[in-house]
Amino acid sequence: MTTITYPLSRIEGHARVVIDVHDNEVFRADFQAMEIRGFGHYVRGVPAEQITVIVPRICGVCSTAHQVASVKALEDTFGITPPPLALDIREVLLLGQLIQNQATSLFIFTMPDRANASSLFELSQSETGKAREFSLAQNALRIRKIGTDLISLAGGQFIHPIKTVIGGVTSGITREKADRMIQTIQELLPVATELVDIYWEMSMEMGDRIGSWGDDEPTHYLASTEANNFRLNSQRLRVMQPDGTEALSFDPHDFEAYLQVAESEYSYAGVSSYMGQIVRANSLARINLTESLGTPRADTYLKRFVQTFGKPAHAIMFFDLCRGIELVYALEKAQQMLECDLEHGDTEVGYTPKDGTGFGLVEAPRGPLIHRYEVENGLIKSADFVIPTVHNMLAIRRALMVAAKRYVSPEGISAELERAVGRVVRAFDPCIACATK
């Protein structure tokens, strides 16, 4: 038996892939998270109202999603509903998070794979022309920064934001600031679509070069956005069956009846399944479950995607393309929302802290995120975090197995396997800090 260990880079956190091969047959392909964060332990006994400041620290990449989920869980516990203006500002905040995340995954994490480079900053050393690559990297960072700026605008600061509070948000967005942001988006939207086009082209070339788009077995999909209303500040989870029919939808309060989370012997990250079966979350799940995004450019990309690859589409490299569609959507949608008045009106409602159990759901960049808190005497008695990356664990393992089988043959283990392993994992854009909360 040969065990090959591949350390991973260009993903969030510390993880590795371990593949067992014996007699040219692959026995195991495992994706292992190598640290544990343990927030479920630290937050026990913390005053409930302070948990919204602690839990964004689960992850610096998706702190926004954790903050909003946390606030929503306490609002659910206390039985309050924030005013509509606050919900819109939270949506702008989550759109900023989606832009920042998808731009990071597309350009910093996965574009180098398409150019056989080791990083975005070293694209210039690869085969394609230097000048083009220079502007690619620079533009990619500019697009990413729109997301960061949107989070700062709606959240107060771009990592571990603070403006979303129990009952609403601390303040609105002034016309002047909104207009400045709109101007930046207008200026850079063509740059973003050009980058997405280039990425799309590079992906097609890579698919041709490799001869595969990865694991394409029909699978269940999980998202909390709606078919015709792509709201990230979401309310219900939806499941699509492998044949493309929609199975059911459920309230976050009932998640345990549908999603079973188990510990893993070889990894610090848990593993969840949908009614005992493999499920996929993240961009491809959302796009498969979407009829229309409701913004013109993004809907054009969506149409092109469905026409080219079908619906539902299953190959894992489509996750990457779907991130491009969502990047364009989030830019357009943010602009639309900023054009509305986000300055005047009630931004929050008062509340009286109460004991009880509450659930908070948001559609994070990697899929549906649920925080569940039990509050007793004003303190957190227990906290549970249902993490999107964990939903994808079984799907990642299966996709790694498919890749391993492709590159292990009677001639031996192909050197391409290392690159394939990186591509497979990055397609799911896992977040290890979250997965080991």
Added chain:
Amino acid sequence: METPKDLPKFAVLQLSGCSGCEVSLLNSDEWISNFQLVYMPLVVTTHKIPEDVEVLLVTGGVRTDEDIHNLRKGRARARKLIAVGTCALSGGVAQFKDKHIARESFIKASHRLRMPDMLPNAYPLDRFVDVDLYLPGCPPTPELFLTALKDPENAKIASIVCQECGRQKLNDMRPKHITGMRSGVVLPDICLINQGYVCVGTSTRGGCGALCTRPGHACVGCRGPANPHLNKDPEFVLDNLRRVFTRMTDIPIEEINATLASPWLSLFLGQFTDYTQDQSLPQRTKEKML
């Protein structure tokens, strides 16, 4: 954007943390033209810190035996080591301090086959290696990263958060009770302590631009102690906070004391900062703090 080979080598080692510091660093992209990025697994496919690194940033706390190993190896290969973020300075939000029940349940849950083992706490870097510069914050702002990389010796950092906050401290607005960390509607432009909020900006190091307090969120102390509080016993800091609340409010001393005791302090004195700094650690001089 290009990284010619003659620029000084720059590396970023991430121990146990949330990647927030890295994300913040990516937003201060000026360093890209001043350094040759040789190691930063979040953005570059490299699995080894090379020799002769000019500047090594280390983020995250020391949580596993593997973290200790990587930290010591990195230290030996770098001329200058900068400890970045609250976790690297104190263990951060992941430290247990005196929360023994949480520690026990954590340790019980944290063993896997052929995986790095967890240490009994998340430790600051200077428990294991020499640190040349400390950059506190959760996370430090991109501006602070630039200062740390360019000219930390001549940096002018606000001594406390209040200096940058802009909220006015009023003599005639004296709350009778603690409002909490954050609840109800916050009045603009007026000091949060005047409104009864438990804000620790008065003893917390500035330089963050008062990002939290200006929009109305109490300071939780993520930048750690201001210079006069460095290396001091936690009681010293508590005394200082007591004095501030006695001077500015009519809140009964019993209520102040109760507030400054666990669990209200679990956040900002127990978890976020190195106020309760281990006295056996090396002294952190103000020259080394940014």
